[in-house]
Amino acid sequence: MGTLTVPVTPFIAKLGGVDNVVLSLADIAPANMITLADRPAADSTYTALDLSIVKTNFSVLASLGFGDFMSTKISSNTFCSYMDLVVSQHITPTLAPDSIVVGATFGLGFRLAILAYDIDASFSASFADIAAAAKLKMGYTSYQIIAVGGGLQVIGAAQPLIGNLTGEFTVETLESIGAVQAELTQLYVNKNKGLTPELLSVDIDLDRMAKLYSGYGGSTPRHYMDVMSSQHYALQRAWRGRTLTESLADIQANANWSQNVTPDIVTDFYTRILGLKADQVPDADPIRKRLRIMLQAGT
Amino acid sequence: MWKLLNPAQEAGAPGGTLLGAAATAAPAAPAPTYNYTTPIISSYAMTAHAMGDIGFGAILNVNTSGDVYYFVIDVAAFTSKIDIKTAADDKTSIITRYGIGFRVAVVAWNIDVKASANLGLVAASAQVKGGQSSILAHAFAGDISALGGIAGITKFNGTKFDAQTLKDLAGFVGQLAGVIADNGATIAPAAMDFGVLNPNVYTPDKVVTANSFAIEQLCRSTPRSGLDNWLAGGGHDDWRKAVISPTIVAAAYANFGVTAYTDGGSTDQVRQAQLVQGLGT
Numbered sequence: 001m002g003t004l005t006v007p008v009t010p011f012i013a014k015l016g017g018v019d020n021v022v023l024s025l026a027d028i029a030p031a032n033m034i035t036l037a038d039r040p041a042a043d044s045t046y047t048a049l050d051l052s053i054v055k056t057n058f059s060v061l062a063s064l065g066f067g068d069f070m071s072t073k074i075s076s077n078t079f080c081s082y083m084d085l086v087v088s089q090h091i092t093p094t095l096a097p098d099s100i101v102v103g104a105t106f107g108l109g110f111r112l113a114i115l116a117y118d119i120d121a122s123f124s125a126s127f128a129d130i131a132a133a134a135k136l137k138m139g140y141t142s143y144q145i146i147a148v149g150g151g152l153q154v155i156g157a158a159q160p161l162i163g164n165l166t167g168e169f170t171v172e173t174l175e176s177i178g179a180v181q182a183e184l185t186q187l188y189v190n191k192n193k194g195l196t197p198e199l200l201s202v203d204i205d206l207d208r209m210a211k212l213y214s215g216y217g218g219s220t221p222r223h224y225m226d227v228m229s230s231q232h233y234a235l236q237r238a239w240r241g242r243t244l245t246e247s248l249a250d251i252q253a254n255a256n257w258s259q260n261v262t263p264d265i266v267t268d269f270y271t272r273i274l275g276l277k278a279d280q281v282p283d284a285d286p287i288r289k290r291l292r293i294m295l296q297a298g299t
Numbered sequence: 300m301w302k303l304l305n306p307a308q309e310a311g312a313p314g315g316t317l318l319g320a321a322a323t324a325a326p327a328a329p330a331p332t333y334n335y336t337t338p339i340i341s342s343y344a345m346t347a348h349a350m351g352d353i354g355f356g357a358i359l360n361v362n363t364s365g366d367v368y369y370f371v372i373d374v375a376a377f378t379s380k381i382d383i384k385t386a387a388d389d390k391t392s393i394i395t396r397y398g399i400g401f402r403v404a405v406v407a408w409n410i411d412v413k414a415s416a417n418l419g420l421v422a423a424s425a426q427v428k429g430g431q432s433s434i435l436a437h438a439f440a441g442d443i444s445a446l447g448g449i450a451g452i453t454k455f456n457g458t459k460f461d462a463q464t465l466k467d468l469a470g471f472v473g474q475l476a477g478v479i480a481d482n483g484a485t486i487a488p489a490a491m492d493f494g495v496l497n498p499n500v501y502t503p504d505k506v507v508t509a510n511s512f513a514i515e516q517l518c519r520s521t522p523r524s525g526l527d528n529w530l531a532g533g534g535h536d537d538w539r540k541a542v543i544s545p546t547i548v549a550a551a552y553a554n555f556g557v558t559a560y561t562d563g564g565s566t567d568q569v570r571q572a573q574l575v576q577g578l579g580t
Contacts, residue, residue: 004553006546010337011394013381015496023383023394027499027544028506151335151376156480158340162374163473196336196379206550213506224554228510229575235507236579250579257578273503293537294507298515298529 003102003203010148010198012036022101022202029212033100038093040106040197046087049189050109083112083181086148087188088200100212103203108149108188108195112181149198150187157183215268222265230265233257237266238282239291244270245278332484335376335398340476374476375400378488383496392496397488401475403468499544509543513551517572520563523552 008024015021018031025034088107095102147154155162160176187195210222213231237247244267251261270276274287282291377398384393499505516525526548530539555571557564564572 004546004550006549010379011381013383013394015383015392023381023496025546026497027501028546028550029501147338147340149336151338152480152483154338155340155374155376155476155483158338159473159476159480162340162372162476163469196334198336198379204546204550206554209550213503215503224550228514228551228554229578231507232511232514232575233579235511240579247579256574260575260578269507273507290504293542294504294511296511297508297538297543298512 003205005103005105005201005203007201008199010200012199022199025101025202025204028204029100029209032096033098033208033212035096035099036093036101036104036199036202037096038091038104040089040091044089046089046107046192046197048086048088048090048107050084050086050088052084085109085185085188086200087192089197098212100204100208101202102205102208104199105201106197107200108192108197110147110150110154110184110188112177147184148200150184150195153187153191153195154184157187214265215272216264226260226262227265229260230262231269233261234266234269235291235295238270238274238287239295241281241283243279243281244276331487333486333488334378335483335488336379337377337396337398339373339375339377339400341373370405372403372472373400374472374479375402376479376483382490391498394496395490397490399483399486399488400479403472405468499542505542505544506547508538509547510551512538512543513548513555514572514576517552517555517557517564517569518576520569522557522559522561522563523548524561 006025008022011023012020013023015023015026016031018035020035020037021031022034022036028034086107086109088105088109090103090105092103093099093101147158158180161173161180164173164176206224207222210224210227213224214222214227216222233251234247237250242250247266247270248263251257251263251266270278270282274282274290276282276287282288375398377396380397382395384395385391386393512526512529513523516523516529521529523545526543526545529535530543552558552562552564555564555568557568563569
């Protein structure tokens with residue numbers, strides 16, 4: 001199995017005594033396994049350009065990080081749109097021995113969201129119509145810019161819009177949004193040399209995750225599917241009150257089980273994760289509670 | 300959402316300076332420059348509760364029975380330096396960033412509540428209906444005096460808010476952004492709380508839990524986008540305290556060949572999940 005690309009916040013920091021930890025990944029592995037020390041080389045070129053202009057609904061907008069604006073005033077007649085522009089480059093970091101981070105994408109970009117509501121439905125076709133309607137019918141609008149990378153130059157480029165943040169959404173606002181978009185696009189695409197890119201996403205190696213999750217420190221490769229299958233088997237047997245010795249013997253009772261269950265991983269589940277001895281029955285209340293939470297998630 | 304640090308509570312931190320109070324500027328070092336990488340530009344309307352959270356607690360002493368409306372504009376830039384510190388009270392880990400910028404907030408009350416979308420309508424409503432409002436502004440940087448012209452912001456503190464004030468404010472906010480864009484690199488950053496670190500840290504139990512969730516949900520042809528919906532369902536309290544990692548769920552789905560966020564799996568993929576689910580039963 002290969003890798004999984006995970007979008008992350010750009011925060012890389014020292015955590016629990018470990019340097020260069022990708023903070024967004026703290027829920028999937030210990031700090032020493034989610035490090036990323038490398039950064040893109042200075043003045044390296046961007047190899048990918050993504051542009052999207054999307055009409056959407058409010059909950060999608062909220063999930064993109066625009067949650068604070070106007071959340072209480074949503075009526076049925078709402079027009080939402082956002083525009084993304086990102087230039088990015090992929091790096092392959094020097095692999096730390098235990099790290100599961102095998103790739104990273106850094107980039108620059110901006111996301112501009114516009115929200116309009118209480119506007120006559122027949123107007124909701126384009127930004128120009130929205131601007132006209134806002135002027136005529138006192139509809140309500142808001143807009144917000146989230147930028148990744150670029151620092152003070154972005155504030156300079158967006159200055160015409162910043163003075164406008166207080167006001168109504170009008171044809172003039174629309175013009176300044178257009179001008180700012182053009183400036184930012186120019187900045188990110190053609191004048192990006194001096195700008196420091198930020199972390200956008202990382203690639204994590206599933207087999208390296210599998211090795212961690214099965215507690216195996218040796219050189220035997222592990223596959224995520226084997227770990228998931230074998231741990232699910234062990235979980236079901238433990239829930240039924242079977243000891244480690246009994247569960248290992250039970251594997252042969254069913255062809256499906258013997259084909260899909262790896263005994264070493266079952267042993268690791270009982271001894272390392274549950275903390276049980278080979279012939280200890282998993283019937284103590286604290287163990288039963290942990291088993292229930294692990295087994296019944298998603299049921 | 301970031302929160303300004305209160306310098307009075309953060310002894311030793313290079314805290315922000317509330318404008319209008321005596322600005323105690325640190326002696327300027329020989330012209331260093333600072334690399335600000337992350338810009339933030341936003342405006343939003345918000346509730347009283349959130350307002351207290353972002354460092355404008357004092358503004359909440361507005362005594363009113365009606366609706367209170369807040370409007371906030373943020374313009375800031377941060378360096379890439381990030382620190383993690385532990386909160387004294389509840390031991391949560393707080394992400395601290397370093398930046399310069401300003402935040403302007405307008406609070407209005409006894410106005411037409413429908414006028415909550417933008418400041419133009421608030422100003423009009425305050426003028427017409429005799430509603431009341433107030434403006435607070437807060438800039439932060441190691442040396443406020445370096446921000447030429449920023450002292451002008453004090454004239455907005457506590458002013459009556461009407462169409463003319465709005466015009467002045469809009470012009471001023473635009474100018475201030477220009478000052479920061481042009482001179483910001485020479486101004487030292489101030490520390491601020493940027494957010495709380497995800498308290499859901501790795502444990503072996505959580506990995507098994509997230510994998511079980513993925514297996515069970517894929518057996519039901521439910522895409523991984525269904526996680527929040529499932530957590531909201533009855534009887535699922537034990538899983539609500541950030542027990543299930545969405546990233547591990549995504550990894551488990553990917554192992555069944557299901558990668559898209561809203562994909563509930565093909566017939567074969569669902570059958571494969573059912574096979575895994577049946578192991579040991």
